[in-house]
Amino acid sequence: MSQMTYLTDVWMITCVVNTATKQADKMLLAARDMGSRAALGWHARGFGARERLGALGVAVEAEKDIIQVLVPSEQRELVFEAMYKAGDLDRTGAGFMYMKPVEKLATYVPESLLERLRADGKTRTAK
Amino acid sequence: MTESIRFSDLQRAYGASQSEINANDVFPAPQRDVEGRPIPVPLEPIKLNTVEALRLIQPYVSVRFMDQIRAVLPLAVYLTLFQMLILDQVVEDSWVITGGLLAVIVGLIFFMEGLTLGLMPLGETIGSGLPRKSPLPLVLLVTFLLGIGVTFAEPAIGALQAAGANVSVERAPYLYTLLNDWSGTLVLVVGVSVGLAAVLGTLRFLQGWSLKPLIYMALAPVLLLTIYASTDPDLTATLGLAWDAGAVTTGPVTVPLVLSLGIGIAVAGGRGDSGLSGFGIVTLASLFPILGVLLLAFYLQSTVTPAEIIEAAAQAAKSGTAASLAWYERSPGVEIVLGIRAIFPLVVFLLLVQRFILREPIENKGEVLYGIALTIIGMCIFNLGLTYGLSKLGSNAGSLVPGAFMEIAAVDRSPIYVYAVGLVVAVAFAWFLGFGATIAEPALNALGATTEDLTNGVFKKKTLIYAVSTGVACGIALGLCKLIFDWPLVWMIVPGYLLAIVLTLVSTETFVNVAWDSAGVTTGPVTVPLVLAMGLGFGNATDAVEGFGILCMASIGPIITVMLTGLWSRFRLARQRKAAGRTEPVSTQPSLGGAL
Numbered sequence: 158m159s160q161m162t163y164l165t166d167v168w169m170i171t172c173v174v175n176t177a178t179k180q181a182d183k184m185l186l187a188a189r190d191m192g193s194r195a196a197l198g199w200h201a202r203g204f205g206a207r208e209r210l211g212a213l214g215v216a217v218e219a220e221k222d223i224i225q226v227l228v229p230s231e232q233r234e235l236v237f238e239a240m241y242k243a244g245d246l247d248r249t250g251a252g253f254m255y256m257k258p259v260e261k262l263a264t265y266v267p268e269s270l271l272e273r274l275r276a277d278g279k280t281r282t283a284k
Numbered sequence: 285m286t287e288s289i290r291f292s293d294l295q296r297a298y299g300a301s302q303s304e305i306n307a308n309d310v311f312p313a314p315q316r317d318v319e320g321r322p323i324p325v326p327l328e329p330i331k332l333n334t335v336e337a338l339r340l341i342q343p344y345v346s347v348r349f350m351d352q353i354r355a356v357l358p359l360a361v362y363l364t365l366f367q368m369l370i371l372d373q374v375v376e377d378s379w380v381i382t383g384g385l386l387a388v389i390v391g392l393i394f395f396m397e398g399l400t401l402g403l404m405p406l407g408e409t410i411g412s413g414l415p416r417k418s419p420l421p422l423v424l425l426v427t428f429l430l431g432i433g434v435t436f437a438e439p440a441i442g443a444l445q446a447a448g449a450n451v452s453v454e455r456a457p458y459l460y461t462l463l464n465d466w467s468g469t470l471v472l473v474v475g476v477s478v479g480l481a482a483v484l485g486t487l488r489f490l491q492g493w494s495l496k497p498l499i500y501m502a503l504a505p506v507l508l509l510t511i512y513a514s515t516d517p518d519l520t521a522t523l524g525l526a527w528d529a530g531a532v533t534t535g536p537v538t539v540p541l542v543l544s545l546g547i548g549i550a551v552a553g554g555r556g557d558s559g560l561s562g563f564g565i566v567t568l569a570s571l572f573p574i575l576g577v578l579l580l581a582f583y584l585q586s587t588v589t590p591a592e593i594i595e596a597a598a599q600a601a602k603s604g605t606a607a608s609l610a611w612y613e614r615s616p617g618v619e620i621v622l623g624i625r626a627i628f629p630l631v632v633f634l635l636l637v638q639r640f641i642l643r644e645p646i647e648n649k650g651e652v653l654y655g656i657a658l659t660i661i662g663m664c665i666f667n668l669g670l671t672y673g674l675s676k677l678g679s680n681a682g683s684l685v686p687g688a689f690m691e692i693a694a695v696d697r698s699p700i701y702v703y704a705v706g707l708v709v710a711v712a713f714a715w716f717l718g719f720g721a722t723i724a725e726p727a728l729n730a731l732g733a734t735t736e737d738l739t740n741g742v743f744k745k746k747t748l749i750y751a752v753s754t755g756v757a758c759g760i761a762l763g764l765c766k767l768i769f770d771w772p773l774v775w776m777i778v779p780g781y782l783l784a785i786v787l788t789l790v791s792t793e794t795f796v797n798v799a800w801d802s803a804g805v806t807t808g809p810v811t812v813p814l815v816l817a818m819g820l821g822f823g824n825a826t827d828a829v830e831g832f833g834i835l836c837m838a839s840i841g842p843i844i845t846v847m848l849t850g851l852w853s854r855f856r857l858a859r860q861r862k863a864a865g866r867t868e869p870v871s872t873q874p875s876l877g878g879a880l
Contacts, residue, residue, distance in 0.1 A: 178347055210329070248339050249339045250340040
């Protein structure tokens, strides 16, 4: 079996936003512009603020989009902030987002890239 | 080598522009009782100040507002510009119409939002719960009653009733009495037809029947009765109404509510979502009302004579002018009463089913009630907008367009153009109206996406949208020609549907489903009143007996174009295969045979 290569220093940013306002699309674009290259999204139902707002609660949609992007640790603040602004999350009831470290990530790493990184001394054996 | 860093990046790196709060200081922590068990924290309400509340509501409102603006504005602008630029006329009562259109937009916002919050959740619980709990006959009975309820709640139905006022009693007595004295019965008959269609469509899901034989069986009596009715001069005038009724019924209330119940039954019966299971009900729900209305017309003919109707109408007109109408018979009272009467039976029915058959409490009671209230308010506002906005705009445009090619009193210097040129202008006007109104219809977009899925991408969403829009456009243009040249409707409908039957025979199941459903799906609450009113206005101006029949031409158009497009794409694929040197016949290829 060939040797497995892991990526380390990866962070995951997760955003929960309203579906109807199409915030998720804008936030994904912002993340892409800031160098994120992997994203996924799904639909969900939200609970929380809706029940506590009384009559105003209908304005917080139960239909939510959840999007997750993976970013290198050095860009996490940049991407996080860009997505926050793109999604207008400073608006009441717009949603929330969080990030957390990912221990390691594995995927197909092109041989050419691996060679180049090896030559630069950027690979190391896993602990 | 020097390296530069933006100051803001540096600041951010140091965290100077950020602040933090410890979540432990924000979230409530449960107290513990004497035994150390945590006591549940009461849910404290959130208080917002005005600015916060506005910022919360603004996107909520603007998304919905834009949705309706997109449906109404292009049509309104098109009609206005056409009147001003091509016909060189001032739009009469432009402020009233603008207010009316605004009422349509606001009404639709309320109505659609109420539908998603109130009626849809109720319908979905019933759709998923009822088939599991109750025997099939009871479920089918509920489906049938639901079909009646949703027909009354359909916003476009009001347009049919509004159209009644413009019909001349002397020239089309049966049509007049159907739309005036019998208008309640008319809607009930249409509702019963939709109910029957829903039952049959549901049985189809359960048994996995093909749609083709159902179409033939529904069409045969409809076409025969149509031909029979066309031999009687008094009944001929009701044909347009009967065929239009089919197009009116399938709107934003009927389609999702009946479908959710039908699909729930199919799933509970072990027939999962096969992709095609959603189709068919819409088709049957637009064919059965034709039969229902025709039968009602026959019944009327056997009970009253035209002379009696004219007599009664004259009497009513006399007494109507003498005594002023009560507040609920006058605008705007009548619209509000109509709105409440349309929604209330459906709501009561859904609540009763929920309470006594499902025996389950309603989830989110407050929200459902809020939704129901919104639906009723929306329906009332929409009805007002219908009277002052859509119907007025449509009939204005309809009564002015003939001025392009013939002399009418309402238009100065008419005919504006030479006869041939004016005719082309009028028909082109109808064509583009149909094309523009259809291409913007959100339901069509959804149908397109489903079709692309079903055919594994062979039939593109865009292709379907263009095929349907072209079909509707040609249909409306043809319907206008019917009014101009006074062609009998039967000569257009019978050949049209015969052609559709032939195409159905040679098309595959998927395309038959998509094509026949596309007709019902495309006629929404904005298009129907506008086209109906335009047709009636046009009919009055050209002195035609009645202005119905445009909508049903707009239904048959897309059926034919979609099936033709389907056949064409299959033919092209087969030819490509031949060119590529494959010798085996296309039909032996399972992937394609299944897809097309």
